[in-house]
Amino acid sequence: MESFERARLDAYFGKIGAQLAPATRPTCFMVTHLLSERPSFVQAVASVSRLRAVLPKPKSIDSTARREVERLIPCDTLSRELFGTPEAALDYFESRAAGESLVLLDVGGYFAPSLAALCERFSGSVLGVVEDTENGHRRYAGLADLACPVVSVARSPLKDPEDFLVGQSVVFSTEALLRGRGDIPSGRPALVVGFGKLGSSIARLLHAKGVHVTVFDIDPVRRAQALSQGFAVARDRETALAGAGLVLCATGALSLRGEDFPHLRNGAYVATVTSSEDELDGLPNVYSRADAGEHITRYQTTGHYFYLLNEGNAVNFLHGASVGPFIYLVQAEIVAGMHMLSRGDLAPGMHEVSATDRAAIAATWLNYFDR
Incomplete structure (x- = not known):
């Protein structure tokens, strides 16, 4: 400054x-x-x-x-x-x-x-x-x-302005990490878990980048809001996870439990907007871990693997979260x-x-x- x-x-x-x-x-x-x-x-x-x-x-x-x-x-x-x-x-x-x-x-x-x-x-x-x-x-x-x-x-x-801009920084940081591996969000169907102020901002920004976005939220009012804004809305989390190449957790509470991870599509990226202790409830012990790029961890077990950004902590803090x-x-x-x-x-x-x-x-x- x-x-x-x-x-x-x-x-x-x-x-x-x-x-x-x-x-x-x-x-x-x-x-x-x-x-x-x-x-x-x-x-x-x-x-x-x-x-x-x-x-x-x-x-x-x-x-x-x-x-x-x-x-x-x-x-x-x-x-x-x-x-x-x-x-x-x-x-x-x-x-x-x-x-x-x-x-x-x-x-x-x-x-x-x-x-x-x-x-x-x-x-x-x-x-x-x-x-x-x-x-x-x-x-x-x-x-x-x-x-x-x-x-x-x-x-x-x-x-509200902060929430919108945090959404921008989350999308920026997620894309930056993917590009570091020679990948991009475009062409990867995205799932946004949580359609509150942050989740809705993330969904709109991904959509503006040409990403196909599906929303999952346990609140039927928010599901209706997402549908009215042109987003696909998942009826159940398992099916939504199976189809997503990029999962952004934005509930501010608990997005994924241990039993949800096996439903992730092979090669999916997972990112959160807050700390891992808030959004993620433990990874199954059967997964082995390996570095897959800067701030990207590959989790793998027999026949299944996915990538976790920034160890499950708020991805936007990697770039200052300004x-x-x-x-x-x-x-x-x-x-x-x-x-x-x-x-x-x-x-x-x-x-x-x-x-x-x-x-x-x-x-x-x-x-x-x-x-």
Whole structure:
């Protein structure tokens, strides 16, 4: 990022912070993709909270960005196990922020398994969670009894530009990896698993490249939407997998289980838009593995083989996953979510940022980036 671009970004977040700063500064833990542009956002969060630690998602860490952040804020190692049990989560929070009021910034529902115990047993208080992703939204919404408020930006209209551009980056990275093997998507029937905002973007972009696209989604409403947009719609996953030369997993939850892989057509490529732990549920042990190109693994057993891109992790992170300045809309909405939680007047349950705050964010963003 050029120095003038960084200065503009810092000025933007300064303005957002002035507009939406929490009334009182809560303590904060921050799960994030630590990409090249992210230090400005981290600093923005630190300016309106007592940011105790940044927890970078393991598959999306830019080393330069991490070094910059670590000069100001500790970066801890993130895993599902860290917050997977109440005991582990409580040990972590007590060691970092005993007795303090917490806002948790999440990307993928990492705090969800232990949230009830944290709210009940932590020596301080959990004001709530701000969640950024669809799979995280589902994890929190699926809890039997939410013990605190969760502000989700996953379904915000301010996230629509990001989702569309992430779809573009997924298609770009998938094609780049195939071309590295002397292959191309054209001529390979594609299956898009999941027709949400990301999946629909991927399907449209593949179609624009002349790829025949079939959609599979468990939601009948989304299947109807896909059909209305001219896509073939699979009635069952097994048949769809058998006919696809390229499979893009875009559910944000679980796309393929172990028993699905044998149904893949020989030589099919499989890519995902999020982490392997979210989209893929284990590969059968009968498959042997071998490198088949940069970031491509060949899985083979007797009479069957397929290729997995980037070990099943988000393929677009191989090329930076950049969506330009549109990501700053979502980041500003996360700050707005922190403001909501800091008031302490939200009931336990799922919440969204108000339309008024979203409009103010968009207007500020336009002043800085519509040039």
